[in-house]
Amino acid sequence: MGEVMEKKGAIKELWKGLQALAWGFSTTFIHLFKKPVTEQYPEQKRSLPHRSRGRIILTRDPDGQERCVACYLCSAVCPVSCISMQSAQRQDGRRYALWFRINFARCIFCGLCEEACPTLAIQLTPDFEMTRRNPMDLLYEKEDLLVEHGGKDKEYNYYRLAGVQVTGPKGSHQGEKPPVDPMSNMP
Amino acid sequence: MAQWTEAVFLAAIKSALVILVLLGIAAYLVLAERKILARLQVRYGPNRAGPRGVLQPLADMIKLLTKEDTIPAGADKVLFLMAPAVVAATVLMSFAVVPWGPEFAFGDTKIKGIVADVPVGVLYLFAMSSLAVYGVALGGWASNSKYSLLGGVRGAAQMISYELSMGLSLAPVVMISGSFSLVSIVEAQQGIPFALVQPVSLVLFFLSSMAETRRIPFDLPEAENELVAGYHTEYSGMRFGLFFLGEYVNILVLGALVATMFLGGWKGPVLPPAIWFLLKVTAVAFLLIWIRGTLPRFRYDQLMHLGWKLLLPASILNVLATGAILAFWES
Ligand code: SF4
Ligand code: SF4
Numbered sequence: 001m002g003e004v005m006e007k008k009g010a011i012k013e014l015w016k017g018l019q020a021l022a023w024g025f026s027t028t029f030i031h032l033f034k035k036p037v038t039e040q041y042p043e044q045k046r047s048l049p050h051r052s053r054g055r056i057i058l059t060r061d062p063d064g065q066e067r068c069v070a071c072y073l074c075s076a077v078c079p080v081s082c083i084s085m086q087s088a089q090r091q092d093g094r095r096y097a098l099w100f101r102i103n104f105a106r107c108i109f110c111g112l113c114e115e116a117c118p119t120l121a122i123q124l125t126p127d128f129e130m131t132r133r134n135p136m137d138l139l140y141e142k143e144d145l146l147v148e149h150g151g152k153d154k155e156y157n158y159y160r161l162a163g164v165q166v167t168g169p170k171g172s173h174q175g176e177k178p179p180v181d182p183m184s185n186m187p
Numbered sequence: 188m189a190q191w192t193e194a195v196f197l198a199a200i201k202s203a204l205v206i207l208v209l210l211g212i213a214a215y216l217v218l219a220e221r222k223i224l225a226r227l228q229v230r231y232g233p234n235r236a237g238p239r240g241v242l243q244p245l246a247d248m249i250k251l252l253t254k255e256d257t258i259p260a261g262a263d264k265v266l267f268l269m270a271p272a273v274v275a276a277t278v279l280m281s282f283a284v285v286p287w288g289p290e291f292a293f294g295d296t297k298i299k300g301i302v303a304d305v306p307v308g309v310l311y312l313f314a315m316s317s318l319a320v321y322g323v324a325l326g327g328w329a330s331n332s333k334y335s336l337l338g339g340v341r342g343a344a345q346m347i348s349y350e351l352s353m354g355l356s357l358a359p360v361v362m363i364s365g366s367f368s369l370v371s372i373v374e375a376q377q378g379i380p381f382a383l384v385q386p387v388s389l390v391l392f393f394l395s396s397m398a399e400t401r402r403i404p405f406d407l408p409e410a411e412n413e414l415v416a417g418y419h420t421e422y423s424g425m426r427f428g429l430f431f432l433g434e435y436v437n438i439l440v441l442g443a444l445v446a447t448m449f450l451g452g453w454k455g456p457v458l459p460p461a462i463w464f465l466l467k468v469t470a471v472a473f474l475l476i477w478i479r480g481t482l483p484r485f486r487y488d489q490l491m492h493l494g495w496k497l498l499l500p501a502s503i504l505n506v507l508a509t510g511a512i513l514a515f516w517e518s
Contacts, residue, residue: 028227028481036231 048126050152053109055127056102058142059120059151066146067121067158070097074113074122082106083113083122094159100142105135119158123151193296201302205282213435214244220435220476227480251428259421263329270326271422271429277319278436284308285443286370288453288460300453300460301370308369309361312444313354316399319433320346323401323408326430327418338417341487342401342408348494349398355502356391359509360448373452380451385509389449391502396444398494400437402475404482407490442471 039046048054061067070087082105088098113122132138150156160174171178218233218240225232233240258267288300305311320342327339361367363384364375375381382389398405409417419430446452446467453460485493 024481025477028477031229032223032226034229036226036229038229038231040231040234 048128050126052126052128053111053124055104055125055130056107056113056140056145057123057125057147057151058100058145059123059147059149061119061157061159062150062155063157064148065094066096067119067150068097068100068117069095069119069121069158070100071095071118073116073118077112077116078107079110079112080106080108097142100145102140102145104130104138104140120151120153120156125151197296197298198302201298202283205287205302206279209279209282209436209439210432213432213439214248216435216438216472217247217431218243219472220479223473223476224480227477248428251425251431254424256424256426257421259331261331262421263331266325266329267421268426270322270329271419271426271433272322273325274319274322274433275429275436277315277322278433278440281312281315281440282436282443284311284369285440285447286373286452287443287464299370304368304370307367309357309367309372313350316353316396316440317346317350319437322430322433323418326422327408330418330421332421334414334416334420335418338408338410338414338420341410341414342418345398345401345405345407345490345494348491349395349498352391352494352498352502353395353399355499355506356388356395357448358502358506359385359388362506362509362513369447369452373447373454376451376454380449380454382449385449385505387505388502388509389445391498391505392448393445395494395498395502396441397475397478398490400434400441400475402434402438403479404485405490406484407487410484438472438475439468441475442468445471 059067070085072085072087075081075083075085082103083101084103085100086098087095089095109124111124114124117123130138161176170176221243222232222240233243236242236246258264283302284305286299286301286304290297290299292298323342323346324339327335327337327342330336360372360381363381364372366372366375372381401408407417408414409419411417414420419427422430443464446464450467452467453464455463455466458466
């Protein structure tokens, strides 16, 4: 009796297996006649999401000034150390980068520089088509990086929110409290 | 003397023709496989080299021929260099006994549609397919790389488990047609193809020879995911190309065997024999590609289980049953 039951089970299993096989084979066969979903890259280009990480730019603030204050934060945070620059100071005390260089042959497009930047100067763009035959062509200087717009947040202006005495004395900027006299904190 | 030279001359021409056609078809089989496989997976496949990618085989060939041929340090040089040739040569040689057409007259010489009508063609085929695995095993061993070695060992083990059931699954065909020659086997299918007489042995043969050709779902010697590329991991350039060629010619050999043994070979209405033969081979090749696009790879123990515990007993039973029926018929 038990043996018969077992045999029935085996036949049932076999039947089930065959059904599953037929199911699989018919699925692939039907796909043979479907239109491929492939995007044919150089001809069909997909517009990438706004925040996808590609070629890096240096943006300007709403006044048209360079946002970068050459604070070296991006350079410090960069895991592959591909950003280098030389800071300098303008007559009015505002800092800027004398030269600013990104080696895109080393950049891994991690976006950490963008996150570190206090002035929103350095930003990544969705443009990823920047392969070159010669690796030296991947060294981008400041004039290659600098653009004429504000990038993602056009209204942001670091010097209006905080900063050195450029637009006004300390404590006079947007949302800035007057400097605290450390002596007043004494018990 | 004249007859002797004529025979050699004819054989040389026929083999050259068969090899050329075979290589051409194999090159385009690669393209067809990539295309069909792509469509099965809702992709386009190669479509850049030439219109719709028809020049892809040419581009691949140029690439393979011009790539550097590297030999890993510590490899057994002679064996390493020999192994791909063994694989390619044996599969090409298998085709010598496969008939692609009936005897036809050319002028007043009669020409057989086969390179060599060997009376023991079936045995010759088995010999060739067992030799081919030496290429795999030796290539794997000579590479001096653990992945290759594992691939080679798997290839050898797989061959041992499948050769038996492959041989036994063809035994009923030989018993019914009463001959080891492939031409006589085709002639014996004058009425109905053996696929209808011996469906069980068709299935058994198809499964075990699929394992012999080392294709998905039986591609354990290559198993990209775990063994990089298995026995040909260390090969580059045209030596890799020879392995590759071997695999695709092997598909054609398998297709030709299924066509000859079970589907009536070159026989068929209206169309010329060679075309019929080609059609049948292509159908089998398509089936193989379809299988590759559908099934995942077997696990090693599942493969052994299938070979030793299912296919082998089933083919033995099939031989016994066929023998009993034949004996009953005759008495
Ligand atoms: S994206 Fe990453 S790797 Fe590239 S420059 Fe910025 S921090 Fe460096
Ligand atoms: S972090 Fe921003 S502001 Fe600082 S140096 Fe880099 S780009 Fe300039």
